[in-house]
Amino acid sequence: MPRRYLLALFIPAAIALDLAGASDTLVFFAAALALVPAAALMGRATEEAAGRAGPGIGGLLNVTFGNAPELIIALFALNKGLHEVTKASIVGSIVSNVLLVLGAAMFFGGLNAPRAEGRRYREQRFTAGMAHAQSAMLILAVFALTLPFVFVLVKGQHLPPVGEKNFNFPSTTENLSLAIALVLILVYVAGLLFSLRTHRELFNPFHEDDGDEGEGWTMRRAVLVLAGSGVIVALLSEILVGSIEGAAHSAGLSDFFMGAIVVAIAGNAAEHWVAVLVARKQHMDLAMNIAVGSAAQVALFVAPVLVLCSFVVGPFPMPLVFNGYEIAAMIGAAWITSYLVHEGRSNWFEGVKLLAAYALVVIIFFAA
Numbered sequence: 001m002p003r004r005y006l007l008a009l010f011i012p013a014a015i016a017l018d019l020a021g022a023s024d025t026l027v028f029f030a031a032a033l034a035l036v037p038a039a040a041l042m043g044r045a046t047e048e049a050a051g052r053a054g055p056g057i058g059g060l061l062n063v064t065f066g067n068a069p070e071l072i073i074a075l076f077a078l079n080k081g082l083h084e085v086t087k088a089s090i091v092g093s094i095v096s097n098v099l100l101v102l103g104a105a106m107f108f109g110g111l112n113a114p115r116a117e118g119r120r121y122r123e124q125r126f127t128a129g130m131a132h133a134q135s136a137m138l139i140l141a142v143f144a145l146t147l148p149f150v151f152v153l154v155k156g157q158h159l160p161p162v163g164e165k166n167f168n169f170p171s172t173t174e175n176l177s178l179a180i181a182l183v184l185i186l187v188y189v190a191g192l193l194f195s196l197r198t199h200r201e202l203f204n205p206f207h208e209d210d211g212d213e214g215e216g217w218t219m220r221r222a223v224l225v226l227a228g229s230g231v232i233v234a235l236l237s238e239i240l241v242g243s244i245e246g247a248a249h250s251a252g253l254s255d256f257f258m259g260a261i262v263v264a265i266a267g268n269a270a271e272h273w274v275a276v277l278v279a280r281k282q283h284m285d286l287a288m289n290i291a292v293g294s295a296a297q298v299a300l301f302v303a304p305v306l307v308l309c310s311f312v313v314g315p316f317p318m319p320l321v322f323n324g325y326e327i328a329a330m331i332g333a334a335w336i337t338s339y340l341v342h343e344g345r346s347n348w349f350e351g352v353k354l355l356a357a358y359a360l361v362v363i364i365f366f367a368a
Helices: 003-019 022-051 053-078 085-109 129-155 171-198 219-250 256-265 269-280 283-312 326-338 348-367
Strands: none
Touching: 003 022, 003 219, 022 219, 022 269, 022 326, 053 085, 053 219, 053 283, 085 129, 085 256, 085 269, 085 283, 085 326, 085 348, 129 171, 129 283, 129 326, 171 283, 219 256, 269 283, 326 348
């Protein structure tokens, strides 16, 4: 049994500590360790599903189940009226997926990549058309998410200060965000039709099957394991976030940093693990689909759904107005990712560039 699965003992331990009312720090570390085997199991199921259906559907299954914890976490935060923390976690998820996750996948996968044909250096190759489509969707989503920010500035309205937990905007801003959310959801549905039906071959150029894992799992078993591990990840993520505020404050971290960095990483632990795992096995199409696809799904689906839910959950609606730090991080992440994937190949140094960009985001968010 792989060592990472031995950490499964922390799953009941984290639940028991949470029910017993243990210290936030103890609960936080137990839940964080418990996420590792759950994410590893999700990774295995995703690989098996991709082997049966191709990287397009396999990646879609992973980001859907992987983003479920974040959606659940955000709904709880909305119910408490923590709008700015919710929006920080949305931005953190988008940025961490395309900078941290894709950067780590390119770095570790690049170190393990075969030498390029006729050349001395190592590089990974992936389907450029698929990468272009995913990055273009992300850029469109980021463009849409910046429009309410511009609208508020032009109208001379106040932006929420960093660290604010609850900020009530005028109804015009709320209605504008609602309209943008509906457009983004339509684009997301169109994207599903594009990737799974009309241009499926672009996202599934081949079946990623190593051939050294025995007979493998059936598609039904892979989906059931994905669903089961997704439920476990959701439960552990809720426990983790419930204890994060006390643990973070004891370390002197702000709520903004907690939502944008800590909660985002914890909520996407499954995708982080899977993308790096499959990249090391040279399945870069799947890794790209998971990392960039997850960021696009958060921007095109999770964020708009949260806007719609905020009209019935919580004290008042949550408009898509982000602060300046968040806008800069999203624009920068989308731009550098689009630039690095346009050739359809990568190496370990490009991974370093993305990781460096994420480190810069962490530094400025910490200082904010």
